[in-house]
Amino acid sequence: MPIYEYSCPKCGVFEHLQKINDPALETCPQCGKEVKKLIGRNVGILFKAGGFYASDHRSESYKQKEKEDSTPSSSLSGLDKPASSTNGSGTSSAKKDPPI
Numbered sequence: 227m228p229i230y231e232y233s234c235p236k237c238g239v240f241e242h243l244q245k246i247n248d249p250a251l252e253t254c255p256q257c258g259k260e261v262k263k264l265i266g267r268n269v270g271i272l273f274k275a276g277g278f279y280a281s282d283h284r285s286e287s288y289k290q291k292e293k294e295d296s297t298p299s300s301s302l303s304g305l306d307k308p309a310s311s312t313n314g315s316g317t318s319s320a321k322k323d324p325p326i
Contacts, residue, residue, distance in 0.1 A: 234256075240254075251263070
């Protein structure tokens, strides 16, 4: 059952749990003054079926392109090796951890 928010001029804003088919409150349950139903801001919706993600309905051409892009090529084989840099004198400028 949803929770609806109402505004009472005397009591302020309050929440009321009621069925969707129930009529809206007209009077405050505490003081009896006339209330206004507020428009809800936060609605918790849970989608449990498929088809709600962008990746669910991708075209076959998009899937094929993704597969081609994800396969490693031979021209990228050198990128997985760390590059060593030198400071001009032939020695490495990489910092080394001090001995423990």
